[in-house]
Amino acid sequence: MSRLGPPVAAALALTAPLWLANPYYVHILIMAGIFAILALSLNLLLGYTGQLSLGHAAFFGIGAYTSALLTLRLGWSFWLGLPAGVGLAAAAGWAIGRLALKLRGAYFVLVTISFAGVIALVAQNWMDLTNGPLGLPGVPAPELGPWSLRTKGAYYELVLAAAALAWLVCRRLVRSRIGRALVALRENEPLAESVGVDATHYLVLAAVVSAALAGLAGVLYAHYTRFVSPEVFLFTYTVTMVIMVVAGGKGTLAGPLVGALLFTALPEALRETVSWQWQMLAYGLILVLLVFFLPRGIVPTLAAWRHARRP
């Protein structure tokens, strides 16, 4: 099964809209893909630099608003709005990285929360630009040459491609010299610096890539739901990302993907099986139990288990 696993999974993923008779599941997969990009993005910081950002909803929202505004107000194509959204999110990541990455641990957490809070309030109150709490309805669906990517199957492939790209970017980064420097910094910063690793330089680099990926997810979200409102900055989005990364296994490349798939499917599965009164309560309890039984996350635990079983 392990040898057949990768190609089979890839084939299954590519053809999902064909064999999933029910578009509702394609919808769930699209949301899972968008959140997978977010989780990969957060994992880059949390997993490889050890810095927890609770402001990632801000980069997500910046991407969503930028592309939505450019396509709606200036009539730009999605393919121009996409890099613009990613770019602006990356720029915000750079600014936050420069300013905040001299802080560590809990202090860094709090700066990022505050940053997201300010951005959310701007989106809510700058009526002329963002239309405030009324939101921006009617964000156009992307087109590719003569084809509209409005259909769920087509959009799914777009999100899948973006998620694959995000994964490759993360893998490339993590396995490069940069990734080793990041891990060295996470494990022992004074030691790493003493051998000439420039902490701020590498951390800012990670923050920029991470923010750009979150912006990418935001753009994809905006053009999928085709409605953007200040709720994209909701703290629950950030919380969801953290849950996905930590539960999936931070500091692994596969963990965020597993976390994203599981925690997009779980609320929907609860929707099906648990009466609405109990859904959120059950969600909270599952989270607590998960940490207790798999404190390192699903992927590392599974890997360790498989490793132990094998001679």
Add this chain to the structure above:
Amino acid sequence: MAKPQLSRITAVLDVLAVLAAAVLAAVALPGPAHAQAPVKVGVIQPLSGPVAASGNYVRMGAEIARDWINGRGGVLGRKIDLVIEDNKSDPKEAASAAEKLIVRDRVPAIMGAWGSSMTLAAMPKLEEYGVPMVVETSSAASITRRGNPWVFRISPPSEMEALGLEKYLDRIGIKKADFLAVNTDWGRGATSAFGEILKKKGVGVGVTEFMDQAATDMSAQLTKIKGTGADTLFLTTSVEQITLVLKQAQEQRLHRRIITTGGSSSPNQLIKQAGAAAEGTYHILFFMPWFPEAMPDGKLARAFVDEWSRRGHPFEGLTEGFRGHDGVATIAEAIRIAGKDEPKAIRDALWKVSITGVNGPIKFEKDGPPGKESGQSRPSIFVVQIRGGKVALPDFLARK
């Protein structure tokens, strides 16, 4: 280093494969499809999160309508089955809920989704799959102006509500007014709509202040408002925040004529929780459960109030709960006219609906860009006042 990494990836891909297989199995399960299966109607409401109380009242009202209709033999000889989904006060969840209702449960019509941003987020799904939605609470003008021909609204947009008040303005005698509103689509929409009407009537407007949805301390805004010297304060927010504003206005000795808009203000809850601070305030409502006989269909309104209390639901919830009843009654009537529970037929039939709900007559007029109009009903709008610790008809009506 490389070895464990690789086995880790294959482990994960195995997990993915297993998950995919599980999903596949779930899809392959046959759904029930009997001839006499009930007619499904989807309901999307905020059942958890900060506005859970309101969403649950609407749900309770919808359940009363369902039970009444089923008690009379249902529609098309089949029972109505409500499939209720929680949008968690989050637009993303509202879109997911619509998707699930339409695709998984195959409901031919939906009622929802309370807040305007939730409704706006669910609307592209209606267009994508061609399923009509009756909007029971949302007030943003853009909902029926977007050119989405699957949207039928029975609640008044803020402009319509402001027009409803216009005829009383001279009698109330406002010289200058301030606004305090929740910083959401609803609050923003109401301040601009009521502001326009006031300006048209030559009434001065002082300051327009906003408060966060979760804010509990409004003393800064009230101190600012106190400085304008206006005589009236228009208040648009949830009943919880209205309670707080009234109490804090009393603490700050802000003596103003206070008019709440939006119809969600439940004067009984205000009397109970704000006490003397609620005395003299006016409330724009879409249902007056204290005087059911004064409603357009007095008998129906009375029956609804009685059934509500028989079920042990709190009286305060009636001013929201009626929306659920009227929404489901509208959809049921459309299904009856259509003669089948098929989305497009129900959409066409909604244009022919003409019933009297708890609020009053429901009949849709065209709104929005030609060729792609949404339906907008003209709801009845009422004003009540709290006098002597009781809900009464407003004094300006008495002194004609």
Add this chain to the structure above:
Amino acid sequence: MEALLQHLVNGLVLGGIYALLGIGLTLIFGLMNVVNFAHGEFYTLGAYATFAALALGGVPFLVALGAAIAGGVLAGALTERVLLRPLRGESIDTVMLVMIGLWIAMQNGELLAWGGVAKSIPHPFPTAPLVLGPLSVAPLRLFVLGAALALIAGAHLLIQRTRLGRAMRATFQDPDTAALMGVRIHHVRTATFALGSGLAAAAGALLGPIFLVYPSMGDLASLKAFSVVILGGLGNIWGATLGGVILGVAEELGAGYVSSGYRDAVGFVIIILVLLFRPSGLFARAERIG
């Protein structure tokens, strides 16, 4: 001028409440390194306990207050014992995930138990405001400010003057040495979390009658508490007290003279500025930094 004075009075009362919230969190955050997202839920718990004791139990106001604090202390001790102790040594974000889970579960448990409709807590104070020239303030708010200050002073005495307090300070500065010196770290951590939760519950019990009681009331409270903690510096009780007052006044003035829509931004901007330019808080002394 009148408006400015009124804004200042409002801000002061609000600040006392923020301080109470912040003190509980600063102990937990500073001493245990737990990013306690459930802090606001203990605040909510205190408010509901007061409501239950008053409206359903029919006990006097002050007794209900005491019951709420006791409830918060018990629930806090239980949480530490069951959820946090087994996770000692796990990373800050793993523990945070548990607190997020607890936060979601507690909030929705409250929604199930009490329903979403806001409750109003009756109180024995007159509703007519006390008036002094152009200023007015409700008697209840003065009582709350006084009670908050008394609790803050009590917490300070506990930390400075008791054996437990000494053990807490020792643990905060250097857990390993403290353990070697015979401090039972487990007990200190349980006591710290219980104390912090008790103070949050007290804040909820005091604020419940001024505001309203509803399941999601804790979210805003958590946010304010975090702002206060940053302002004052981790683990610094007097810093949290002053931080609370500063935040209350700053918010009030910001909403009054800048824009009420940006009211909550004041707290965020303060956090960012303080962390960038004085990351250990405005009132940090050297030994406070862990």
